[in-house]
Amino acid sequence: MAEPIVRYQDVHKSFGDVEVLKGIDLDIYPAEKVAIIGPSGSGKTTIIRMLMTLEEPTSGDIIVDGTNLWKMEKNGGLVEANEKHLRSVRGDIGMVFQHFNLFPHMTILENCMTAPIRVKGEDKQEVEEHSIQMLERVGLGDKIHNYPSQLSGGQKQRVAMARALVMRPKIMLFDEVTSALDPELVGEVLEVIRDIAKNDDMAMVLVTHEMDFALDIADKVLFLDEGVIAEQGTAADVIEHSQNERLQEFLSRFRG
């Protein structure tokens, strides 16, 4: 099997006195689709936020494509990463958020175009074409000159996905992307994720409460409970063969 594109090695994270993650070991392979499930407050979101450099681990290492994300070499030793190092490593990672976080002062198209032009220095013309392509792909080709405030929640979330896709990430993180949506808008967003999962060869990590969807598209399912990965395997393994009582209890809550 290929080398993992992301590797967590004994990663701990505390907020104040509360230890949220108590030693995470996890490999994510290129093009692998990973779903993280588990009760609220189990640290699911924190796992991917550390990979996006939004939270710093308390201890442990996260290796991205062979490079330590949070530590860098200096004078023969490892020191805390500075911004330059973080930027050089996280460039292949994209993220979609629960609350969309679109830039409200920019049009939909500008939301997509700013980073490729300003961060990656790509050609404006090409970025515009690519952005329009991606916005059409998520079904919003007719809204490119609208502002985020003019869109529904589901549409905003689809723009957020197009915005992440335009950066051509190798790893895409989805942080409870349907949790803030009205129930009737969840479907359109899941359809886009399914389309990305099927047609793009990037690795995907989904933190989600959409259990059936997660089990359907994921190559690997992690059950996170009380700060540790309590169970992992293929969807079938995890659902049908797991002896973990808390997992069974957790799953049963999603089955009426």
Next chain:
Amino acid sequence: MNPITDIAPQLIRGLGTTVTILIASAIFSYVMAFIAGLCRLSKNIFLRKFTGLYIEIFRGTSLIVQLFWLYYAIPILFDINLPSNWIIGVIAIGLNYGAYLSEVVRGSILSIAPGQSEAATALNMSSFQRMRFVIFPQAIRMMMPEFGNYTIQMLKGTALVSLIGLRDVFYYGDIMRSTNLAHAPLIYVVVLVFYFILALPLIFLTRKAESIAKKGVAN
């Protein structure tokens, strides 16, 4: 005494001073506001404390005392001649309102939802780019109404410069009153009308800024 033919022409003589003092001190205060506001958000504790001291001193004492202090005390203490009364007026008003406005700058930047900065990080922007393309453009929209309000206050504050010998609108009004005491009510009404007319465009711009600020910001 006719307000149009007798009083207004006198007051107009002071218009130049009032308007130039307002424009110069407004610009100076905006610059101070951004410098001090950003310093307050700096990681450098010395910079933060030092700017905090400036803000509290200038917010916590009266403008007229600051004006007199610059005008009378500085030349004695440091044995220097300040260039002109006009510049002293601009510095005092600018520093005073710059202190207030710096809190507006700081508050607006802090009020932008953390998710905005996180989304920018996820697009691999540097901290400067996050500020330049995401936070600042939104914060500016939020600041504008308050900047408008404080600029209107600044216009009214400029009347104080007549006390350090500058000949502004209020100065000429006051001179007329002292020679025509019986006409004081009418003279001061015309002075008030003058300031109100000067404030009108500022009031209009502030309204406009409020409507711009309402849309296009995430919080």
